[in-house]
Amino acid sequence: MRQLIFYETKKLLGRKANQIAMLLGFLLVIICSAMQIQGETLTIDGQELKGAAAVLKQQEIESLLTDELDEEFLTAFLQEYQRQIIGNPSGYSYSLIESKSNLFSLLAKNYTEWNEHFDWETLNKIPSEGGLAFYDRRMEKIETLLNADYSYGNYTEAEKQYWLKKAGAVSTPFQWGGRSTWSIIWNSIGMLFYQFLVVGLCIAPVFAGECQNRTDALILSTKYGKNRAIIAKLLVSFAFSFFYIALCGLVSVGINVVLLGTEGWDLPIQLWDTIFPYEWTVIRACIVNLGIMILIALLLTAFSLMLSAISKNPVIVLAADVLLFFGTAFLPSSKSSGLWNKIVYLVPLHCSDLQNVLKSYNDYPFGNLIISHLGMMSLVYTLLAVFFTFCAGKSFQKYRG
Amino acid sequence: MELILDRVSKQYQNKIAVDRISLKLQEGVYGLLGANGAGKTTLMRMICGILRPTGGTITFDGLDVSCEDYRSILGYLPQDFGYYPDFTGMDFLLYMAALKGLPKSCAKRRAAQLLELVDLRDKARQKIRTYSGGMKQRLGIAQALINDPKLLVLDEPTAGLDPKERVRFRNMIAKIGKENIVLLSTHILSDIEHIADTVLMMKSGQLIYQGNRENGRKDLESFYMEQFEEE
Numbered sequence: 001m002r003q004l005i006f007y008e009t010k011k012l013l014g015r016k017a018n019q020i021a022m023l024l025g026f027l028l029v030i031i032c033s034a035m036q037i038q039g040e041t042l043t044i045d046g047q048e049l050k051g052a053a054a055v056l057k058q059q060e061i062e063s064l065l066t067d068e069l070d071e072e073f074l075t076a077f078l079q080e081y082q083r084q085i086i087g088n089p090s091g092y093s094y095s096l097i098e099s100k101s102n103l104f105s106l107l108a109k110n111y112t113e114w115n116e117h118f119d120w121e122t123l124n125k126i127p128s129e130g131g132l133a134f135y136d137r138r139m140e141k142i143e144t145l146l147n148a149d150y151s152y153g154n155y156t157e158a159e160k161q162y163w164l165k166k167a168g169a170v171s172t173p174f175q176w177g178g179r180s181t182w183s184i185i186w187n188s189i190g191m192l193f194y195q196f197l198v199v200g201l202c203i204a205p206v207f208a209g210e211c212q213n214r215t216d217a218l219i220l221s222t223k224y225g226k227n228r229a230i231i232a233k234l235l236v237s238f239a240f241s242f243f244y245i246a247l248c249g250l251v252s253v254g255i256n257v258v259l260l261g262t263e264g265w266d267l268p269i270q271l272w273d274t275i276f277p278y279e280w281t282v283i284r285a286c287i288v289n290l291g292i293m294i295l296i297a298l299l300l301t302a303f304s305l306m307l308s309a310i311s312k313n314p315v316i317v318l319a320a321d322v323l324l325f326f327g328t329a330f331l332p333s334s335k336s337s338g339l340w341n342k343i344v345y346l347v348p349l350h351c352s353d354l355q356n357v358l359k360s361y362n363d364y365p366f367g368n369l370i371i372s373h374l375g376m377m378s379l380v381y382t383l384l385a386v387f388f389t390f391c392a393g394k395s396f397q398k399y400r401g
Numbered sequence: 402m403e404l405i406l407d408r409v410s411k412q413y414q415n416k417i418a419v420d421r422i423s424l425k426l427q428e429g430v431y432g433l434l435g436a437n438g439a440g441k442t443t444l445m446r447m448i449c450g451i452l453r454p455t456g457g458t459i460t461f462d463g464l465d466v467s468c469e470d471y472r473s474i475l476g477y478l479p480q481d482f483g484y485y486p487d488f489t490g491m492d493f494l495l496y497m498a499a500l501k502g503l504p505k506s507c508a509k510r511r512a513a514q515l516l517e518l519v520d521l522r523d524k525a526r527q528k529i530r531t532y533s534g535g536m537k538q539r540l541g542i543a544q545a546l547i548n549d550p551k552l553l554v555l556d557e558p559t560a561g562l563d564p565k566e567r568v569r570f571r572n573m574i575a576k577i578g579k580e581n582i583v584l585l586s587t588h589i590l591s592d593i594e595h596i597a598d599t600v601l602m603m604k605s606g607q608l609i610y611q612g613n614r615e616n617g618r619k620d621l622e623s624f625y626m627e628q629f630e631e632e
Binding site for chain 1: 446449450451469472473475477479481482483484485487488492495496497498499500501502505508544548
């Protein structure tokens with residue numbers, strides 16, 4: 001078996017098209033990471049900082065503000081801003097906000113309704129006289145979200161209790177620190193979605209390539225051609241996808257860590273959006289996000305393997321991959337069918353955006369059993385991957401001439 | 402040692418590619434003749450377990466064609482098959498050896514022997530994309546022999562070989578056929594004349610002739626030509 005795995009790996013990695021695709025994939029990771037950092041700007045005392053310098057400066061300024069977002073600090077912080085903004089006709093001052101924009105945006109978001117986008121003017125409208133009641137407002141916002149009237153179906157009592165229990169269990173007050181570095185790292189993991197094209201391209205010829213090379217008949221006539229050879233192909237394909245996406249993730253994170261450092265890894269994810277219902281640190285969220293990417297890549301691999309075994313043409317496989325994994329992102333939500341929406345939430349592009357998943361409060365209720373979006377995604381993707389893999393093996397066993 | 406085909410058929414929708422063929426083959430070289438589309442390749446693929454018959458059974462010493470043990474005694478050279486251009490000749494043979502379940506040390510020794518036998522020893526470390534058509538065909542023959550098969554199925558094995566290589570190949574097959582079953586499909590009558598002990602002829606999916614080469618040699622040529630003339 002080890003020999004078969006060795007030669008299947010050699011086939012997969014030895015293909016020129018695969019080598020070029022992987023090289024371009026890694027280049028894309030490096031370019032995306034560099035561009036993301038390069039796009040950051042910060043103006044301090046009239047001097048504009050760009051790139052890593054801007055990120056690190058903001059990180060430094062924000063980390064010096066406090067260690068903990070207690071009510072007293074938040075109230076004083078906002079009152080100070082509101083005092084300075086009095087008489088400003090635009091309702092906000094970006095020069096005051098810019099260097100501390102992460103904290104200001106957190107405040108503004110917390111006081112914006114769950115279905116609206118925040119704007120900086122909100123900061124001026126937050127009542128701060130008797131204290132902010134920041135954490136009460138957080139729970140109030142979550143309750144509003146859960147009690148809202150939805151045309152496609154409302155949350156059941158069991159669902160509400162499920163989410164309120166989760167969100168209520170998050171420790172307060174939140175730990176505070178500079179989160180600029182980890183915002184970039186987390187975003188960079190979301191950008192790995194483009195690497196699925198590379199995975200699809202490399203996996204498409206695994207079985208279809210044997211038909212094109214006319215080696216399928218030869219393989220199927222051998223002792224292990226209908227069992228171990230197929231298992232070796234499947235194992236190598238899954239291992240490739242796993243390690244390729246993991247490596248892209250490590251390269252992406254590595255570039256950011258080298259340029260920006262690791263400070264802020266233990267901050268709670270609520271610093272990105274207060275309504276996130278899980279008590280996770282940002283490094284944990286990044287690992288979960290990378291795990292989701294790997295899970296999607298494994299599903300894509302299984303799907304591609306099935307099509308590769310059914311079709312004789314790798315181009316058809318790749319076209320189907322693009323349609324299913326990128327095209328489904330354009331599926332519209334329904335205003336009347338909750339079931340349809342729950343299916344749409346499970347399409348890969350939606351699932352890859354962990355920040356959206358965390359604040360969507362989407363779940364899958366089965367009576368009193370509530371399965372979270374992440375849980376359902378893991379379950380459905382695993383079942384589909386097993387089914388596709390089984391079909392791939394069975395299809396290749398049948399010679400198609 | 403006995404390969405038994407019992408009323409073996411293969412039907413594709415409305416077309417019958419192989420029609421109830423029954424055969425008992427023992428040690429020796431069998432030459433399978435027939436025009437294009439006669440069903441030779443389909444029959445060979447069923448004997449190799451690649452295609453599943455729609456009717457009938459194929460067994461080798463009681464082993465059913467669908468089982469792993471059957472395939473472990475099989476060597477197959479398909480007509481017009483491809484290679485992995487980025488593999489070297491040695492890689493390809495070792496890969497085939499792994500597919501056929503040979504232990505690594507044994508596979509290396511056997512691959513080296515076969516590369517010597519098919520005169521590719523000097524090219525063993527070169528990528529297959531640099532091989533000529535004849536060299537690829539010789540490599541194909543080597544892979545078919547790597548597991549010392551008791552049942553050797555060769556579909557157009559001499560295609561692309563030069564006259565000298567063809568003579569070497571015929572001698573090799575004749576030697577193997579003394580202790581094993583060799584089924585050889587070809588359009589080249591001289592190959593059959595030189596090495597086949599028994600001639601099998603197919604037409605429209607049916608076996609229309611089965612006979613000893615020596616006894617029926619004159620009849621065979623004219624009979625074979627008659628079949629072509631009819632078409």
